[in-house]
Amino acid sequence: MTPPPDAGATTLSGSHLGRPPLVLVVPGAVAAALLVVPLVTLVLDTPWGDFLDQLGSAPVLAALRITALTSAVTVLACLVLGTPLAWLLARVDFAGRSVLRAAVAVPLVLPPVVAGVALVTALGRNGVVGSLLRETTGLTVPFTTTAVVIAHTFVAMPFYVLSVEGALRTAGERYDVVAATLGATRWHAFRRVTLPLAMPGVVAGAVLAWARSLGEFGATITFAGNFPGTTQTMPSLIYTQLQADPAVARTLSMILLLVSVGVLAGLRNRWLTTS
Amino acid sequence: MADHLVTGSEEALSGPGRATGPGLHARVRVPGRLDAEVTAAAGSVVAVIGPNGAGKSTLLGALAGTTAMAGEVEVGGRSWTAPPLAVRHRRVGLVFQDQSLFPHLSALENVAFGLRARGRARTPARARAQEWLDRLGVGELAARRPRQLSGGQAQRVAIARALATEPELLLLDEPFSGLDVGVATALRIELARHLADFAGVALLVTHHALDALTLADEVLVLDGGRVAQTGTPRDVAAHPLTDHVARLVGLNVVADAETNRSFPPSAVTVSLRAPEGSARNRWRASVLSVVPHGDAVRLLARTDGAQELIADVTPEAAVELGLDPGREVWLTVKETSVRTYPRTASMRP
Numbered sequence: 001m002t003p004p005p006d007a008g009a010t011t012l013s014g015s016h017l018g019r020p021p022l023v024l025v026v027p028g029a030v031a032a033a034l035l036v037v038p039l040v041t042l043v044l045d046t047p048w049g050d051f052l053d054q055l056g057s058a059p060v061l062a063a064l065r066i067t068a069l070t071s072a073v074t075v076l077a078c079l080v081l082g083t084p085l086a087w088l089l090a091r092v093d094f095a096g097r098s099v100l101r102a103a104v105a106v107p108l109v110l111p112p113v114v115a116g117v118a119l120v121t122a123l124g125r126n127g128v129v130g131s132l133l134r135e136t137t138g139l140t141v142p143f144t145t146t147a148v149v150i151a152h153t154f155v156a157m158p159f160y161v162l163s164v165e166g167a168l169r170t171a172g173e174r175y176d177v178v179a180a181t182l183g184a185t186r187w188h189a190f191r192r193v194t195l196p197l198a199m200p201g202v203v204a205g206a207v208l209a210w211a212r213s214l215g216e217f218g219a220t221i222t223f224a225g226n227f228p229g230t231t232q233t234m235p236s237l238i239y240t241q242l243q244a245d246p247a248v249a250r251t252l253s254m255i256l257l258l259v260s261v262g263v264l265a266g267l268r269n270r271w272l273t274t275s
Numbered sequence: 276m277a278d279h280l281v282t283g284s285e286e287a288l289s290g291p292g293r294a295t296g297p298g299l300h301a302r303v304r305v306p307g308r309l310d311a312e313v314t315a316a317a318g319s320v321v322a323v324i325g326p327n328g329a330g331k332s333t334l335l336g337a338l339a340g341t342t343a344m345a346g347e348v349e350v351g352g353r354s355w356t357a358p359p360l361a362v363r364h365r366r367v368g369l370v371f372q373d374q375s376l377f378p379h380l381s382a383l384e385n386v387a388f389g390l391r392a393r394g395r396a397r398t399p400a401r402a403r404a405q406e407w408l409d410r411l412g413v414g415e416l417a418a419r420r421p422r423q424l425s426g427g428q429a430q431r432v433a434i435a436r437a438l439a440t441e442p443e444l445l446l447l448d449e450p451f452s453g454l455d456v457g458v459a460t461a462l463r464i465e466l467a468r469h470l471a472d473f474a475g476v477a478l479l480v481t482h483h484a485l486d487a488l489t490l491a492d493e494v495l496v497l498d499g500g501r502v503a504q505t506g507t508p509r510d511v512a513a514h515p516l517t518d519h520v521a522r523l524v525g526l527n528v529v530a531d532a533e534t535n536r537s538f539p540p541s542a543v544t545v546s547l548r549a550p551e552g553s554a555r556n557r558w559r560a561s562v563l564s565v566v567p568h569g570d571a572v573r574l575l576a577r578t579d580g581a582q583e584l585i586a587d588v589t590p591e592a593a594v595e596l597g598l599d600p601g602r603e604v605w606l607t608v609k610e611t612s613v614r615t616y617p618r619t620a621s622m623r624p
Contacts, residue, residue, distance in 0.1 A: 177341050
């Protein structure tokens, strides 16, 4: 925590403006402690001795597989479905656009368990869409891996759409106009100009959606349940283990922490710093 | 002069508004911004000049189809407005002041974009794009991204991109502003060469009298969203009808009831005491600014009648008279230096 000896020698410090006021330093320190202390204790309390054994156990591998699969498919769903929605919101002037934009943002603030209940209402066995689906195709969605993906997409999509829509708005319509004067169709302009220019927003949105999917618990457990091998993701397994064996739960949490920090760090070097 | 272009109660175009068959004929109305008629023969270059807010960029946008308008646009004997033609189907080439090159594409890909968009295969499109870059003298910069190009280089790429699609209508919106003087001059000479070969109609929005005089066959002066004057560059420069053009060509223009009277700033005498002579040729004025102009000092002054006049004096005289902003002076011009011409050549109602 001690500053390097020659800090301030080459960089301009704020010391000439006077001492930082306590009224800002104290709450700032409390906030920092609140964010850092739990993570430090998690690292310290993790039973590192049997860490690798836990990592290789069947239930953990199954949960890791489900988590990796569902978060990857969720990001894919966001890219394929969310990008067009973001483009429509940013570029096409249609009736009810502002209402739709507000509706898209609702899942951001919706408690995940409420999201789960809403999904059951729509896609459950007796739900509005679910019963129709069951009668026509015999398929039921709840308590399947598909349900996990749908729940994750429901909560993650808004992060993606808002990020991409923001990037599209920032890039502006100017280059679309130039592309049109050069004879490009809107689809050609989208592929060759609009999307490449919005790429930082696409990447940032995908990372946000992926992170949201990785940690998703409430909507998943409500809509898809907690069945090992099909719908039990890492967060669901941690929740189960916390009631049976807290030490194992800490190990699992550590695994999830390492995975998410690792992926974020990798992406940060690749993409996020340049945007 | 094509008679079919002028109908019924419309006033005839002043000056040589020669629309010989193919070319551009447009009546453009954008409520609150522009109400103008433009006619130009194929192969001609029309300089569009006027103060900020006169509707120059609106005119270009309306012709390109990116600004909603009423009226009609006809290019090469084909209507672009009845039925309305989508932007991408109009054969236009646009060059903006700030280039608008796609930042994520190389110079070559930028020029090839229009050809690719119109269905040309990749390899021939790139070969053709390289030819155009070579023609504009930036062939060796083909692989560079726009941010790796200087302003002048980028503008050459932008012109190559606009010409590569072989447009029928080339719209240049202040292509030289923002460039260094030397760079702009070189580009002006280059552009003159390409415009001479260009078969379509070119509209050049500019703030420089030099552009109009060196590049254009025809000048269209816009003021307040209306056509204030049309004619050859020489004619417009010699008989400016608007203050803006007078200022561009460096003349003073004073309007009487029925005539315009123009005189060069070098013909204006500056004195501190009320001079003898006709009240018609002398004004009491307050100095607004004093700037060097060649070997002389150029004075901008506002008369009691709120008319702005310019006068060139020697640096010695400027010091002797104490010509600083705010100074009250008398401006006089000899009747023999004044050129008088009618105001009625204006298309204004």
